[in-house]
Amino acid sequence: MENIRSYKELRVYQAGMDAAMRVFELTKGFPPEERYSMVDQMRRSSRSVCANIAEAWRKRRYPKSFIAKLNDSEGEAEEIRVWLEFARAATT
Numbered sequence: 234m235e236n237i238r239s240y241k242e243l244r245v246y247q248a249g250m251d252a253a254m255r256v257f258e259l260t261k262g263f264p265p266e267e268r269y270s271m272v273d274q275m276r277r278s279s280r281s282v283c284a285n286i287a288e289a290w291r292k293r294r295y296p297k298s299f300i301a302k303l304n305d306s307e308g309e310a311e312e313i314r315v316w317l318e319f320a321r322a323a324t325t
Contacts (some may be wrong), residue, residue, distance in 0.1 A: 240290035246283055249310070253279040256313065263320070272324075275316040279311040 240246050256279040260272045289302035 240287050243290075246286045248276060249279075249282040249286060249306075253283060256317075259320075267323075271316060271319060274319070275313060278309045278312040278316065282306050282313070292313065300309075 237243060253276075256275050260275055263272050283306075285302050285306035289299050289306065292298040292302055
C-alpha cells in the first residue's frame with residue numbers, strides 16, 4: 234500500500250472535486266432568478282466538501298479536530314443532496 238502524501242490523492246477528495254465541478258456546470262443552466270439563492274448555495278456547499286477534507290488533512294494529528302472537519306464535510310455533502318432535491322422538484 235502506497236503512502237498518501239496529500240489530501241489531493243484521497244479518492245474521497247477527488248470524488249468531491251468531480252461532484253463540485255458537475256454542480257458548477259449543471260447550475261450554469263439554471264434560471265436567472267435562482268442565481269443568488271439556489272445556485273449560490275449549491276455551489277458553496279459542494280465546494281465546502283473538498284475544503285473541509287483539506288482542512289481535516291491538516292488537522293489529522295489531532296483526532297477530535299480531524300473528525301470534526303470530516304463531519305463538517307459530510308454535513309455539506311448532505312446539504313448539496315437537499316439542494317439537488319429542490320432543483321429536481323422545481324423542474325418536474
